[in-house]
Amino acid sequence: LKPDLSGDFSQxxxxxxxxxxxxxxxxxxxxxxxxxxxxxxxEGIGLCRTExxxxxxxxxxxxxxxxLADTEKGRRAALDKLLPYQRQDFIDLFRIMKxxxxxxxxxxxxxxxxxxxxxxxxxxxxxxxxxxxxxxRRRILELSEANPMLGxxxxxxxxxxxxxxxxxxxxxxxxxxxxSKDGGDPVIPEIMIPLIIGKKELEILKAVIINVASEVEAxxxxxxxxxVGTMIELPRAALKAGEIAEEAEFFSFGTNDLTQTTYxxxxxxxxxxxxTYISKDIFAGDPFVSLDQEGVGELVRIAAERGRKTRSxxxxxxxxxxxxxxxxxxxxxxxxxxxxxxxxxRVPIARLAAAQAxxxx
Ligand code: PEP
Ligand code: MG
Numbered sequence: 376l377k378p379d380l381s382g383d384f385s386q387x388x389x390x391x392x393x394x395x396x397x398x399x400x401x402x403x404x405x406x407x408x409x410x411x412x413x414x415x416x417x418e419g420i421g422l423c424r425t426e427x428x429x430x431x432x433x434x435x436x437x438x439x440x441x442x443l444a445d446t447e448k449g450r451r452a453a454l455d456k457l458l459p460y461q462r463q464d465f466i467d468l469f470r471i472m473k474x475x476x477x478x479x480x481x482x483x484x485x486x487x488x489x490x491x492x493x494x495x496x497x498x499x500x501x502x503x504x505x506x507x508x509x510x511x512r513r514r515i516l517e518l519s520e521a522n523p524m525l526g527x528x529x530x531x532x533x534x535x536x537x538x539x540x541x542x543x544x545x546x547x548x549x550x551x552x553x554x555s556k557d558g559g560d561p562v563i564p565e566i567m568i569p570l571i572i573g574k575k576e577l578e579i580l581k582a583v584i585i586n587v588a589s590e591v592e593a594x595x596x597x598x599x600x601x602x603v604g605t606m607i608e609l610p611r612a613a614l615k616a617g618e619i620a621e622e623a624e625f626f627s628f629g630t631n632d633l634t635q636t637t638y639x640x641x642x643x644x645x646x647x648x649x650x651t652y653i654s655k656d657i658f659a660g661d662p663f664v665s666l667d668q669e670g671v672g673e674l675v676r677i678a679a680e681r682g683r684k685t686r687s688x689x690x691x692x693x694x695x696x697x698x699x700x701x702x703x704x705x706x707x708x709x710x711x712x713x714x715x716x717x718x719x720x721r722v723p724i725a726r727l728a729a730a731q732a733x734x735x736x
Contacts, residue, residue, distance in 0.1 A: 421716020529570025630695030
């Protein structure tokens, strides 16, 4: 069901847009979501979670082949098969968002999330990959972690297996060149690194990205413009934001992980004692819905200040679920962030909340 944004509502939204300071982007990785969000007035994509792009049956086979490979050569061969899909993904998104910024986050979740579960699926995958079932089982065991959300994910994967980020970056650049040929403003992709704890990871991965850019420029005889930035979603990254900003052209606050790691509380299990904690006044509400302005918000404030001190024009946004929550949006407005990014159906709410926040201040 699509809300009707015409008539009086559209007039109201126009007034809201006239007063708000915050830009409103969307979190989207499918063409449908991106188009819906643009229809609702999204001013770009603030977070494209690329991991969601690998679950399609045609792609998951190559993804698993990549994970099962135990040599770099094997991984690269599988990644080569994924490249055309990724390129097309980004071509579609750049076309839908033409003229607006698109932030693409490189692969974030632990690799075992892509591996099969259960005997039947394991047998099927082994068969498709031409390996023994024992190989698949061994890899699942090797990759399993006690705390996957605190484990080998985000930029840690990019550091261990740079070829994954190379493939994704190449797809982004090739797509940008392709869509820029349509005419109008050239596509300037924003490449975002997840889960860093400090400047060093960004330095290493930025070098990988710049290297791919030079290769693609030479191959296509084209000039690329792009931004490299990072998620700020771990407390250490928030505290080290001053140094990180030396390497980052933008920060996007991943307040889902930042809340999880600041509270030491799994975002998937918080509901177990949430009501009790709220009834005893320990939590004011669900901190995963409405930003905890004192604790997590303080880290966001510190990071914004330190980031700006190093790079006065650093672009600052938020892409955790809080980016679509009115009271959190008001907080982002107070901090002077540049944009919030939220799910497509929250875009109109965010436009109104951003206007309300501006009017109140
Ligand atoms: C976040 O952590 O807030 C975020 C946007 O990333 P994800 O939800 O994909 O971990
Ligand atoms: Mg995150």
